[in-house]
Amino acid sequence: MNRKILVTGGTGYIGSHTVVELQGAGYEVVIIDNLSNSNADVLDGITKISGIKPLFYEMDCTDKNALESLFKEHSFDGIIHFAASKAVGESVHKPLLYYRNNIVSLINLLELMPEHKVKGIVFSSSCTVYGEPDKNPIDENAPIKPAASPYGNTKQINEEIIQDFVHSGAPIKSIILRYFNPIGAHPSGEIGELPIGVPQNLVPFITQTGIGIREQLSVFGDDYNTPDGSCIRDFINVVDLAKAHVIAIERMLEDKSDEKVEIFNLGTGKGASVLELINIFEKVSGESLNYKIVNRREGDIEQIWAQPDKANKVLGWTARESLEDTMLSAWNWQKRLREKGIM
Ligand code: WQD
Numbered sequence: 001m002n003r004k005i006l007v008t009g010g011t012g013y014i015g016s017h018t019v020v021e022l023q024g025a026g027y028e029v030v031i032i033d034n035l036s037n038s039n040a041d042v043l044d045g046i047t048k049i050s051g052i053k054p055l056f057y058e059m060d061c062t063d064k065n066a067l068e069s070l071f072k073e074h075s076f077d078g079i080i081h082f083a084a085s086k087a088v089g090e091s092v093h094k095p096l097l098y099y100r101n102n103i104v105s106l107i108n109l110l111e112l113m114p115e116h117k118v119k120g121i122v123f124s125s126s127c128t129v130y131g132e133p134d135k136n137p138i139d140e141n142a143p144i145k146p147a148a149s150p151y152g153n154t155k156q157i158n159e160e161i162i163q164d165f166v167h168s169g170a171p172i173k174s175i176i177l178r179y180f181n182p183i184g185a186h187p188s189g190e191i192g193e194l195p196i197g198v199p200q201n202l203v204p205f206i207t208q209t210g211i212g213i214r215e216q217l218s219v220f221g222d223d224y225n226t227p228d229g230s231c232i233r234d235f236i237n238v239v240d241l242a243k244a245h246v247i248a249i250e251r252m253l254e255d256k257s258d259e260k261v262e263i264f265n266l267g268t269g270k271g272a273s274v275l276e277l278i279n280i281f282e283k284v285s286g287e288s289l290n291y292k293i294v295n296r297r298e299g300d301i302e303q304i305w306a307q308p309d310k311a312n313k314v315l316g317w318t319a320r321e322s323l324e325d326t327m328l329s330a331w332n333w334q335k336r337l338r339e340k341g342i343m
Contacts, residue, residue, distance in 0.1 A: 002026055002027060002028040003026075003027050003028065003077040003078070003253060004027070004028045004029075004030065004074060004075065004076050004077055005022055005027050005028070005029055005030070005076065005077060005078050005079070005080060005249060006030050006032065006070075006074070006076045006078075006079045006080070006118075007019055007022070007029055007030070007031050007032075007054075007079075007080045007082065008031075008032050008033070008061050008079065008080070008081045008082055008083035008105070008109070009032075009033055009038075009081070009082030009083030009084065009124075010029070010031030010032065010033055010054065010056075010082065011031060011033040011035065011038040011039065011040060011042040011043065011056070012033065012037060012038045012082055012083070013038075013182070013192075013193045013194070013238065014082055014124065014179070014182055014238060014241060014242065015031070015033070015038075015080075015082040015083075016038075016042050016045065016046055016191045017186060017191060017238045017239055017241070017242035018080060018082070018242040018245045018246070019031060019046050019050075019054055020046055020049050020050050020186065020191070020242070021239070021242045021243050021245065021246045022080075022245070022246055022249070023046075023050040023052050023054070024050060025246045025250075027246075027249070029054045029055070030054065030055045030056075030057070030070075030074055030076070031043075031054050031055065031056045031057070032056075032057045032058075032059040032061065032067075032070065032083070033056070033058065033059070033083065034058065034059065034060040034061075034083070035058055036085075037085075037086075037196055038194065039194065040056065040058070042191060042194075043056055045186075045190035045191040046190075046191060048188070048190045049186060049188050049190050049191065057070060060105075061081075061083050061101075061104075061105030061106075061108055061109065062100060062101060062104045062105055062108065063108075064108045064111070064112075067108050067109070067112055068112060071112050071115075071116040071118070072116075075116070075117070076116070076118045077118070077119060077253055078118065078119055078120045078121065078122070078249050078252060078253055079109060079113070079118060079120070079121040079122070080121075080122045080124075080245055080249060081105070081106065081109060081121055081122065081123050081124060082124045083105055084101060084102045084105065084124065084154070085097060085098050085101045085102060085151070086151060087151065087200055088128075088148075088149045088151050088152070088200070088299065089149075089200060089299075090151075091149050091150040091151035091152075091154075092149055092150060092299075095150040098150045098151055098154050099150065099154060102151075102154035102155075102158060103154055103157060103158060103161070106123070106158050106161060106162070107161065109121065110161070110162070110165050110170070110172070113170075113172050114170055114171050114172060118172065119172060119173060119252060119253055120172060120173040120174060120175070120249070120252030120253060121162070121172065121173075121174050121175075122174070122175045122176075122177060122245055122248045122249055122252070123158065123159070123162055123174060123175070123176045123177065124177060124179065125155050125158070125159055125176050125177060125178045125179070125263075126152070126155050126178060126179055127178050127179065127180045127181075127234070127265070127267070127304055127306065128147070128148070128149075128151070128152040128155055129144050129147070129152065129155050129156050129159065129178060130142055130144065130145065130178075130304065131144075131145030131146065131147070131148060131152075131301070132145065132301045132302065132304075133301075133303075133304050136232075136271065136303060136304060136305050137234075137267075137269060137271075137305050137306055137307035137308075138265070138304060138305070138306060138307055139265065139307040139309070139310065140178070140263045140264065140265055140307075140310055144156060148299050148301075149299060159176055159263075162174045162176060162261060163261055166260045166261045167260070167261075172260075173252045173255075173257075173260050173261070174252075174260070174261045174262075175248040175249075175251065175252055175261075175262050175263075175264065176261065176262070176263045176264070177244060177245070177248060177263075177264055177266050178263065178264065178265050178266065179236065179241060179266050179267075180233065180234035180235070180236050180265070180266065180267035180268075180304070180305065180306050181201075181202075181233045181234060181235045181236060182235075182236055182237075182238045182241050183202075183203040183235045183236070183237065183238065183326055183327075183330060184203075184237045184238050184239070184321070184325075184326035184327070184329040184330045184333075185238065185329045185330055185332065185333035186238075186239060186329070186333075187239070187329055189332050189333055189336040192238075192329075192330070192333030192334075192336075192337075193238075193330075193333070194337070194342075198214075199214075202233075202274060202277065203235075203277070203327070203330050204330075204334075205217055206277070206278065206281050206289060206330075207281075207330050207331055207333070207334035208334065208343075209289060209290060209291070210281065210285055210287045210289055210331065210334065211334050211335065211338060211343075213343060215290065216290045216291060216292060217278070217289060217290065217291040217292075218291070218292060218293075218294040219274055219275065219278070219291055219292065219293050219294065220274075220294060220295070220296055220297035220300060221293070221294075221295065221296035221297070221300070222275070222293045223296075224296075224302045224303070225302060226273055226302065226303055227273070228273050228275045228276070229275075230273045230274035230275045230276075231273065231274050231300055231301070231302055231303060232271040232272065232273050232274075232302070232303035232304070232305065233271065233272065233274075233303075233304065233305070234267035234268055234269070234270065234271055234272075234304065234305035234306045235268070235272055235277065235323060235326065236266060236267050236268055236319055237319060237320075237321035237325075237326040237329075239321065240319040240320055240321055241266055241319075243317065244264070244266050244311065244315060244317045247315045247316065247317050248264070248315065251315065257314075262314075264308075264310055264311040264314070264315060265306040265307060265308050265310065265311060266306070266308065266311055266317075266319075267305060267306025267308050267319070268305075268306065268308065268319040269305065269306055269307065269308045269309075269319075270305060271303060271304075271305035272323060277323070277327070278291060280323055280324055280327045281327050281331065283324070284324050284327050284328040284331060285327075285328070285331045
């Protein structure tokens with residue numbers, strides 16, 4: 001019998017790409033999502049790619065009763081927990097929403113796991129836990145700095161909750177994945193990032209400007225201490241990122257490690273600046289992008305990129321897609337959304 005994986009937030013951006021990879025690797029997937037930041041149409045995109053319609057429940061992870069009946073109905077081997085609120089700026093204005101959604105959700109899942117014999121949980125964390133790095137590339141042992149936002153704080157707290165629970169002797173394992181900046185879309189053009197409202201993140205803003213939905217991209221600062229003055233990030237292809245989750249779940253379920261909690265950076269190991277990314281977009285799309293330099297955005301980190309050696313060696317995972325192909329996938333997805341009349 002196929003192993004059954006619960007994917008929370010499975011209609012979201014990274015979740016949907018991961019569902020496709022899990023299905024491709026032979027896992028049976030059950031998705032729950034409260035659709036607060038995604039749309040059930042994503043299920044059609046997933047089905048078109050994999051040929052398998054995943055079982056879907058509209059459900060909020062903060063609703064423990066609902067989760068409990070789900071755990072009674074299905075016997076899950078593992079969980080990949082994406083469901084969370086993720087807008088940094090919004091978290092500053094609505095901190096309790098972030099603490100409730102992100103922390104209560106995790107606690108509910110952890111509480112249910114032992115009783116229902118769910119062996120492991122893969123947790124979506126973020127490079128945001130590092131704050132402004134003292135040096136780059138940054139590895140998993142770098143000090144965790146005070147969080148710059150309630151959103152970042154929920155990731156730090158959730159990592160600690162997992163560590164404390166597992167080390168208290170709970171019969172579960174966990175792999176914590178710290179994502180750098182996920183971008184791009186599935187090469188099929190069937191799924192991708194679908195921000196609701198004005199995009200906060202760079203790449204959807206670039207592609208929406210390129211296609212004419214937004215008039216102009218604001219580049220937040222060109223006076224940083226970097227070669228071209230704009231911020232540097234480690235932009236990682238979302239399908240590459242999704243594949244790491246399949247490796248992680250298998251590692252836990254097959255007890256490939258003696259450690260009960262493991263942490264991995266998921267990045268390419270290379271930094272690219274905001275202006276470099278704009279150049280790449282212009283090259284692969286053939287469009288010239290309307291942008292202007294404006295003031296720095298509050299809370300932005302100057303530069304951060306991953307030391308992904310641990311994931312490379314221990315998981316046998318490496319980011320493969322080039323930035324060019326990744327930006328092209330993001331652009332194709334944007335064009336596809338227009339063809340479908342969605343945007
Ligand atoms: C990237 C760079 C901006 C928009 C955040 C979270 C992180 C993560 C991904 C989770 C920055 C610049 C952006 C724009 C710009 N995880 N920019 N104009 O802030 O690195 O990371 O999203 O969900 O946890 O903190 O990503 O895409 O917002 O910004 O110039 O209109 O692009 O200043 O330098 P960020 P981002």
